[in-house]
Amino acid sequence: MNKKIVLRDDEIPRQWFNIIPDLPGGLAPPLDPETKEPIGPEKLAAVFPMGLLEQEMSPHRYIDIPDEVLDLLMIWRPTPLVRATNLEAALKTKAKIYFKNEGVSPVGSHKPNSAVAQAYYNKREGVKRLTTETGAGQWGSALSLATNKFGLQCVVYMVKISFEQKPYRKSIMQTYGARVVPSPSLETNTGRMMLDKLGDTPGSLGIAISEALEDAATHDDTKYALGSVLNHVVHHQTIIGLEAKKQMAMTGDFPDVIVGCCGGGSNFAGLAVPFVPDHLDGKTIRFVGAEPASCPTMTGGTLAYDFGDTAQTTPLLYMYTLGHDFIPPGIHAGGLRYHGMSPIVSALVRDKIVDPMQLPQTECFAAGVMFAKTEGIIPAPETCHAIAGVIREATREPEKPQTILFNFSGHGLIDMASYDKYYAGELFDYEYPAEAIAKSIAGLPSV
Structure with a gap:
């Protein structure tokens, strides 16, 4: 068994995938x-x-x-697919856990x-x-x-x-x-x-x-x-999942569960949507979008037309939203503090293809520390949400042989102040902001 599955440069995908x-x-x-x-x-x-x-x-x-884009992407792509064998052992699970390591890019993320x-x-x-x-x-x-x-x-x-x-x-x-x-x-x-x-x-x-x-x-x-949400951003990120499909084929395994953290949705969609046609063709795949409990766009929001920004200057997007006026608590996963969700991901939730999961901040940091101690890489706070989701999936039925694939969207080496607060006991789980969400949703535009 290979710990890392690495594609050659000439195996990099030369097209983006459009799920629409x-x-x-x-x-x-x-x-x-x-x-x-x-x-x-x-x-x-x-x-x-x-x-x-x-x-x-x-x-x-x-x-x-375009070739000019590929030339720059190949500074770090293709990225490795890694089997998290040490995490599997620590969890005492029969699940096989793989992660796509997007933390190897020059800035440490997807x-x-x-x-x-x-x-x-x-x-x-x-x-x-x-x-x-x-x-x-x-x-x-x-x-x-x-x-x-x-x-x-x-x-x-x-x-x-x-x-x-x-x-x-x-x-x-x-x-x-x-x-x-x-x-x-x-x-x-x-x-x-x-x-x-x-x-x-x-x-x-x-x-x-x-x-x-x-x-x-x-x-x-x-x-x-724009760094997430819009269709073209999701298309660009599908290079992650297209590579992962080639790499999973090299292992002989196929994912039963695919997990990613969700803020605006692009890193999760980038890994997940190239596998959606397989699901639609009959393969059973559970797609899990992990989001913060304090900014629960998919699990606590509503599917409606809304603005993508607070000043109401964007087009109206049909998406899961907490309302454009919603200001989330100051959790340390700053990349997940967004009121809306990619229309593509929202459609996949609507169509019962994606299962959203909300996770509290401290559970996510605990998962990140466990991953660092077992696999050696310190994850970004956003990525910790995906890892916490993976741990829940792998331990729900530890005797069940299944293959879990997740997106390691970024490392946390620039986020150590957040870890320091976690170690000092200064991070806490914000309660579900029901009143603030209800007030913000009441201000949705009428369409």
Whole structure:
């Protein structure tokens, strides 16, 4: 048995996979918030390049990956598939546990898979400057890396609580030449309005997205890049699952359970959706989306049209949502503090293909420590949610022989301040914020 399954460079997938044509219930279109009619690419061209908008609305199952994008992805891809034999032994389970190690990228997470592609398409269309949001800093780090490679300027609006919790992510972004702004900020009308309204707020991804969009819309040479949620981001991340399918075939095993953490949904979808056609063709696969109990978009939200940002500037997306006004507690998995869920993942939940699972913060950190002690890699707080979900699955019926595959979305070497708080007993589990969610959902737009 090989501990690691590694593909050759020439085995890297050369196309992204688009699950939308295969969704049993289809995918509801994004709507223009003014007319409530399906929105066309021309309305979005002010903030996104046409190459990405074509992917966003593509009817094709496969989309070619440009050679310039592949050249950069191959700095770290293909990524290894690893059998977590030591974790299996510690859990005393008969389950086989595999993980796709996305932590080997230059910034330590899956995020560059889309950042490189987005920077390429913007560069190709003459864009000089990109704005974006970031929660934990993983996406901001990835886009900073990619814009540096393609000679673009980058401005990152980083959620304030993560800006304070994770100072070294800011250092990484600055190393690649980006400017990092804590959000909400005084630099945009949205930021100033939120500071006046909320005072000393931890911020949210919804607010940071609004600031980045406003910045892009008010500069002629600038467009906006989103790190999750949208269809084209999910397409870019499917390189994870496409590689994993080749690697699983080399082991002789096939996953019975696929697990990933869910914030906006792209890393989970990137691993899971290439396996969905197998499920639809009759293979029994349980897809588990692990989300924080304090920001339970799929398990505590509602499926409805909502804005992707707090200032209500995006198109209306049909997704599971806690309401665009919802500001989650300041958990340390900053990348999972988002009010909405990818429309693709939302459709898979609606169609009973994906099973959401909510997990408390301390259980997730305990799972991360166990993984570090057994497999040697310290996971990011977001990734800890996936590992906690895997442990639940593997120990529910420990005598059951099954194969579990999960996405190790990122390492936690820049997150040790969060681990320090866990060791000091200073992390606690926020209660389900039912009142705040109900209040926010009451403000959903009428469609």
